[in-house]
Amino acid sequence: MDSHAGTMCTAEMLFDAAKESHVRGYKHLMQLYRDLTGIAVLDLPDKKTVSAAAALLRAFDANATRQAVEHTGVAMFTAYTSDYSVGYACEIVNRMYAARHGYEFHTDVLPYDDMMAAISPRQFCGWYKVLMIQRFLADMAELRRREIGYIMWIDADAVVVNHSFRVQELIERSRHRDLIISEDVNPCCLVNTGVVIVRVSSWSEQLWTDVWAMRKYFDVFFYEQSALVRCLKARLEGLDSVQPFHSYVRGGPHGDKLFAHTMVTCHLDLNSNRCQGLTVHISDDNRKIDTSHANEHDHHMAKFIFHCAGISVQYICPMLLSTVSMLTNQYEMIVGRCNKARTLRAVLAAHGFDVRGA
Template sequence: MAASRTDALVGRAIAADARGYRHLVSLYKAEYHIDELQASDKACVTAAVRALRVHDAAADRAPAPTGVAVLTAYTTDYSIGAACAAVNKQYADRHGYEFYCDELPYDEMMAAIAPRRFCGWYKVAMLRRLLANMDELLDRGIGYLFWIDADAVVVDQTKPASALIAAAGHRELILAEDMNPCCLVNTGVLLVRVCEWSQRVWDDVWTMRRYFDVFFYEQSALLRVLKQRDEGLLDVQPFHSFVKHGPSGLKLFPHVAVTPHLALNSNRCRGLTVHVSDPTRRIDTNYSKDEDPNAMAEFIFHCAGRCDKARTLEAVLTAHGLDTSSLELSQLKLVRSKTTVTNAIPEV
């Protein structure tokens, strides 16, 4: 009986395009005319949620348009941002991708995302801004937005984004596992499919007020939104490829693909004399003894957590044979105004 009810609920959910435990509970109550679920009913709904994840993960997706738009943003006092943008634009030009870069004073960036209090939220604002013109992007053949953080740089300039997109089965969101076990995924590099699902997800992330000024900001907000949508990331334990007994290879979910960090977005730099700085001890480094000491970012190097990002970036680019002579790399001296922008009205 439980199995047949589960199958029936899965069928109704597919027909209604309903996902998530709460939505399935509503369908179940309506179908069987009950007000409260007993333990057996809850087990049936839980089984249906899991079955739908398997169904969605296996579903065929029409390939997106092949065009890609690379996005980044940084404040005018962030020299690393300008250097990374220059290298990343070379990558975009090489592959015929559109390239968008927002460079603005710190106060203007904070005003654009207020009342959010961390610059990382600007990526969400920029993604939403472009996705709002989804039809125009699709008319130009743009199927994916490729966000790269201001302190991340493409070190393998030969690798097209299409390789990752195809491996991920044209899923709506492609990103890497986080570089340490304190968080599941890292939003420093994102491939976002131009579609309505992406619009809804990033709108939900944008309004996740509890993370406006709470570590890990937009990254934690995205994880919570994916949890609410029952993507199933939290069911994979252990999650990270570099921890003991961790899974290797691509992790596929209904709408999300998570790569090992080295394959997409990593701060590993193989014995170069650069170090991780974490004065607040929020970064777990206990896993490092189980990791390959020669690990090196394969596609995009991300300076996240590095003490001297300018020196680190120069060392990594040089190690990959990239010319740094034209890049204005210097020790960061950020100019942060004390002006408050909490009264600014952000675009929503």
């Protein structure tokens, strides 16, 4: 008997049958497909139909969980080592933003050795954000008691430059998805973990548990960022199905990219190292990344958060904050060429902050 002489079944038909019978999981969907079609051995077109139905189910289930969102309060958090003056400067400005909108703001400041000990055997301090995310999600009941529906990590070298923009605008645009993140400014990476908005949910808790356990990237570039992408691919979120992925490359998609549990924004909308009159060129002994991309790209200022991504610290610049709206540089000890601290001052000045002081 011809194994493909069965009844026709489209992805939509399989999706409807799976919803009605509460079938989930690829293997169970394959069996349901066999039952519906009478086909014993599935070939490639059959498997593509099953995969398409699985994608429809993931989107359906994710949407169902979003209907139950109770809280959209935000808790922001960051971390940096005690000798990192850029982190202190950004924290003060970011705290100003959080206070304006009634968001919680939490900071871990600790010696470098203590930070590395906390994430051992991981060998890059970026892993500390994953540790903090897990810490928050370990007590979701307490977060909900405080009406916190989302937690928001911001890198120590990232600063909110548009204080009128509310995080809830992104949450609403995402239709309450579990992860809101921006595309990376480097075409080699899909997303950038410099700013991560995470819904307080069981899906988020499991995702970040899996990211934390991704041993392959403990000491391999791009560390926790690569681990996150790997885990999203394992969940078949579909990021790798969008090609080209980045909005700034020729032919790239415009607007938000929506997946079952994830929204990826254009970098200018959430987390960008672009700013008016300043194109950041990142370089070290091993690589050079030019973030100017296509010549026709308009170098607009970051619309929400400026992130000094990839710029190495070349000199120490202790900063103090004098008023709620004034960043005052008291002194600097120059030991090298222009770096993050100087770039940060230029960006804040472009956004109306008085960075020189009286």
